Structure formats: C-alpha cells, structure tokens
Amino acid sequence: MSKKAFDKIMAGIEDGIAFAKGDKSRGVEHIVRVPAAVDVRAIRRKFGLSQRKFADRFGFDARALQEWEQGRRRPDRATRILFRVIERAPEVVERALEEV
Numbered sequence: 001m002s003k004k005a006f007d008k009i010m011a012g013i014e015d016g017i018a019f020a021k022g023d024k025s026r027g028v029e030h031i032v033r034v035p036a037a038v039d040v041r042a043i044r045r046k047f048g049l050s051q052r053k054f055a056d057r058f059g060f061d062a063r064a065l066q067e068w069e070q071g072r073r074r075p076d077r078a079t080r081i082l083f084r085v086i087e088r089a090p091e092v093v094e095r096a097l098e099e100v
Helices: 003-020 040-046 051-058 062-069 077-088 090-097
Strands: none
Touching: 040 062, 040 077, 051 062, 051 090, 077 090
16 A cells, blocks of 8 residues: 555544544535525515516526526526525625626
8 A cells, every 4th residue: 555545544534533522624525505496586586676677686687587487497506506695695796796
C-alpha cells in the first residue's frame, strides 16, 4: 500500500473516531439539496406581484414565468435554486441584481 493511500485511510478513521466522540465538523460532506419542484405561482403570490412585475423584479422572462406557473414548462436546476433563494432571502437576489 502506498503512503498516500494509507494517509487517506488513516484520515478517514480519525474523522470517524472524532465524529463518534461528538465532533460533527469532521468527515462531514455538505450536500446541496436542490428542490425537485417549486411552486412558482405561490412564490410570486407571496410578493403580491403580477407575473410581469415579478419577472422584472427578479430578472425572469415573463413568458417563461407564465409557462412555469401553468405547468407547460419546468424550471431547470439553477432556476429552481434561484426560486428557493427568492423565497427565503429575496433581498439577496435584489442586491445582486442592482445596477452599479
């Protein structure tokens, strides 16, 4: 066995022991959970905006927004993530989209 392989195995064992002793920061892989679906209409209605105003506020194509809401199209992975951010922290998206 090479030293590199041994070092990786040993690091894994050490992480496992630390985790078992209560150190939850070692050996933990953070996995991003992308929503499989988003209720676009509910998110928009939460803001009390028309489709056009919501699209303008957050940089969406109004036609695409309409099709997502009517179920003719499904937002792609990145768009579903963006909707989750809009739902939870809209000010972050608005700040990112501010003109300089």
